[in-house]
Amino acid sequence: xxxxxxxxxxxxxxxxxxxxxxxxxxxxxxxxxxxxxxxxxxxxxxxxxxxxxxxxxxxxxxxxxxxxxxxxxxxxxxxxxxxxxxxxxxxxxxxxxxxxxxxxxxxxxxxxxxxxxxxxxxxxxxxxxxxxxxxxxxxxxxxxxxxxxxxxxxxxxxxxxxxxxxxxxxxxxxxxxxxxxxxxxxxxxxxxxxxxxxxxxxxxxxxxxxxxxxxxxxxxxxxxxxxxxxxxxxxxxxxxxxxxxxxxxxxxxxxxxxxxxxxxxxxxxxxxxxxxxxxxxxxxxxxxxxxxxxxxxxxxxxxxxxxxxxxxxxx
Amino acid sequence: xxxxxxxxxxxxxxxxxxxxxxxxxxxxxxxxxxxxxxxxxxxxxxxxxxxxxxxxxxxxxxxxxxxxxxxxxxxxxxxxxxxxxxxxxxxxxxxxxxxxxxxxxxxxxxxxxxxxxxxxxxxxxxxxxxxxxxxxxxxxxxxxxxxxxxxxxxxxxxxxxxxxxxxxxxxxxxxxxxxxxxxxxxxxxxxxxxxxxxxxxxxxxxxxxxxxxxxxxxxxxxxxxxxxxxxxxxxxxxxxxxxxxxxxxxxxxxxxxxxxxxxxxxxxxxxxxxxxxxxxxxxxxxxxxxxxxxxxxxxxxxxxxxxxxxxxxxxxxxxxxxxxxxxxxxxxxxxxxxxxxxxxxxxxxxxx
Numbered sequence: 175x176x177x178x179x180x181x182x183x184x185x186x187x188x189x190x191x192x193x194x195x196x197x198x199x200x201x202x203x204x205x206x207x208x209x210x211x212x213x214x215x216x217x218x219x220x221x222x223x224x225x226x227x228x229x230x231x232x233x234x235x236x237x238x239x240x241x242x243x244x245x246x247x248x249x250x251x252x253x254x255x256x257x258x259x260x261x262x263x264x265x266x267x268x269x270x271x272x273x274x275x276x277x278x279x280x281x282x283x284x285x286x287x288x289x290x291x292x293x294x295x296x297x298x299x300x301x302x303x304x305x306x307x308x309x310x311x312x313x314x315x316x317x318x319x320x321x322x323x324x325x326x327x328x329x330x331x332x333x334x335x336x337x338x339x340x341x342x343x344x345x346x347x348x349x350x351x352x353x354x355x356x357x358x359x360x361x362x363x364x365x366x367x368x369x370x371x372x373x374x375x376x377x378x379x380x381x382x383x384x385x386x387x388x389x390x391x392x393x394x395x396x397x398x399x400x401x402x403x404x405x406x407x408x409x410x411x412x413x414x415x416x417x418x419x420x421x422x423x424x425x426x427x428x429x430x431x432x433x434x435x436x437x438x439x440x441x442x443x444x445x446x447x448x449x450x451x452x453x454x455x456x457x458x459x460x461x462x463x464x465x466x467x468x469x470x471x472x473x474x475x476x477x478x479x480x481x482x483x484x485x486x487x488x489x
Numbered sequence: 490x491x492x493x494x495x496x497x498x499x500x501x502x503x504x505x506x507x508x509x510x511x512x513x514x515x516x517x518x519x520x521x522x523x524x525x526x527x528x529x530x531x532x533x534x535x536x537x538x539x540x541x542x543x544x545x546x547x548x549x550x551x552x553x554x555x556x557x558x559x560x561x562x563x564x565x566x567x568x569x570x571x572x573x574x575x576x577x578x579x580x581x582x583x584x585x586x587x588x589x590x591x592x593x594x595x596x597x598x599x600x601x602x603x604x605x606x607x608x609x610x611x612x613x614x615x616x617x618x619x620x621x622x623x624x625x626x627x628x629x630x631x632x633x634x635x636x637x638x639x640x641x642x643x644x645x646x647x648x649x650x651x652x653x654x655x656x657x658x659x660x661x662x663x664x665x666x667x668x669x670x671x672x673x674x675x676x677x678x679x680x681x682x683x684x685x686x687x688x689x690x691x692x693x694x695x696x697x698x699x700x701x702x703x704x705x706x707x708x709x710x711x712x713x714x715x716x717x718x719x720x721x722x723x724x725x726x727x728x729x730x731x732x733x734x735x736x737x738x739x740x741x742x743x744x745x746x747x748x749x750x751x752x753x754x755x756x757x758x759x760x761x762x763x764x765x766x767x768x769x770x771x772x773x774x775x776x777x778x779x780x781x782x783x784x785x786x787x788x789x790x791x792x793x794x795x796x797x798x799x800x801x802x803x804x805x806x807x808x809x810x811x812x813x814x815x816x817x818x819x820x821x822x823x824x825x826x827x828x829x830x831x832x833x834x835x836x837x838x839x840x841x
Binding site: 385386387389390391392393394395396397405408409482 | 579585590593
């Protein structure tokens with residue numbers, strides 16, 4: 175097991191190297207002179223040169239990459255062109271906000287998705303099943319930013335909602351430590367994920383229910399409820415775990431729109447703001463951090479297989 | 490046979506499946522008796538309805554199947570009329586089943602010990618610890634070496650033969666009255682097959698249970714069974730004690746089956762197969778279902794379904810040749826064997 179984890183960790187190195195190359199290339203893939211872009215159109219020659227100097231753009235590309243990589247490995251992602259603060263500091267304060275959002279959203283997605291998926295599978299081809307799947311399809315197709323706006327309109331603005339829903343009204347102060355402010359963004363992100371998990375759970379459960387060992391369990395006199403939860407679910411969860419992992423990773427990176435809509439000062443907002451102000455080091459930094467986390471989450475998913483399915487030979 | 494207590498009697502069982510092409514009568518009027526402590530073999534080709542009969546007894550035929558008629562009398566009560574809750578208390582407790590596919594019949598995410606314990610905790614109210622100890626005993630009983638270690642193994646760590654032993658241990662956990670073995674040796678190597686058969690027989694002798702042995706292998710029947718029900722196209726076509734069946738099979742189909750077996754006691758150059766194929770369940774012959782393939786079939790056979798007739802020994806056969814209505818030759822030649830017909834012609838041949 176330890177051996178496997180070490181080997182998988184080593185395997186992530188080339189992946190992460192690839193990520194750094196892509197992230198590094200960002201600046202050079204933009205048409206035109208990056209320094210000019212950062213400085214803005216009306217900037218003087220002197221300013222552009224200063225920025226070029228600061229970004230290290232005078233050196234050859236391999237040398238630039240080498241420096242970028244060595245610095246990144248030491249936790250130095252350069253400093254923001256806009257604020258002058260180190261990128262790591264810029265990210266640091268906002269990183270946990272996004273992680274928190276992604277974490278709660280994953281919990282919502284898993285809870286809603288599993289329940290809906292199991293109910294759907296147990297009552298397959300009934301009205302309940304069809305209704306759940308239609309709602310799930312709706313949740314899947316609904317863009318986050320639109321659903322978020324709808325939620326705001328329904329629950330936060332306007333006063334036609336019943337009084338008891340007051341408690342989830344958004345506060346103008348933005349993302350804080352108060353849990354009620356978490357509900358709407360978490361619902362926005364979580365429901366989309368729940369839809370995917372529900373559909374995955376359902377199809378996986380339906381497949382498992384047909385297996386011989388389920389018939390064995392029934393022949394043993396196990397009740398239908400235990401057949402579902404003890405015998406079928408544990409087997410059916412294996413593919414679902416992958417999806418949950420991907421969802422969590424996706425929430426980290428994909429919270430950009432949700433954070434913008436709900437004015438949450440997370441990584442997503444930081445990225446958007448950096449892109450808007452052409453703050454290349456910050457863009458590079460956020461993309462790199464999100465990518466690294468994505469890779470690590472996938473590693474965790476792979477390892478968690480071992481606990482669900484003893485057959486997977488990790489070596 | 491009538492003197493023996495009957496523990497299970499299946500009467501006119503009908504099970505149908507809904508398919509896109511319409512309803513299929515997989516089991517169509519099956520009847521047989523299982524005497525207490527004895528073994529009955531249910532033989533037949535693939536698709537003859539053997540497994541569905543077995544699953545119908547446990548009411549495990551799945552959502553697209555339905556048992557539409559008949560009775561399954563276990564100790565006098567009709568299983569088809571029991572509530573699901575009561576039925577569940579019988580499954581794995583008084584009536585248990587082992588399946589054809591040992592490789593896929595065990596849950597991959599639980600240890601064999603956990604899977605055996607489950608039945609014990611469910612039906613015998615054992616604690617986890619008691620069930621664990623009993624599981625080890627059961628594994629010893631079915632001949633698994635170092636059972637105290639094996640009990641913690643996951644199914645994938647065991648060979649097919651070992652897994653079938655685990656399945657047997659699991660089915661015997663609660664000392665069932667009836668064990669239904671659905672082709673338990675089909676998926677195994679020949680040497681392992683013999684061991685498993687031996688094990689089931691031995692355990693039956695020791696535990697005194699009754700066994701329903703489903704197989705397509707007449708060799709297995711000869712070795713393990715006391716009675717045989719031959720199934721063809723969803724019906725029992727011959728029911729007899731095993732001795733009579735092998736000495737003098739009555740039904741042309743059974744004769745054909747036995748003739749198509751390789752034998753080592755006589756010189757044979759060629760096996761004689763039964764011509765034709767099993768009829769499609771969507772398109773059953775009108776009369777006797779074997780009539781399109783039967784070498785002795787007459788117009789009567791092709792137009793009217795024969796009934797299952799019982800003789801003085803309690804053996805049964807579904808064939809016009811042995812009925813009063815038979816209107817063909819009095820001596821019928823079937824796959825090189827001669828059978829004396831009953832009915833009009835037979836009266837002159839057989840003295841009363």
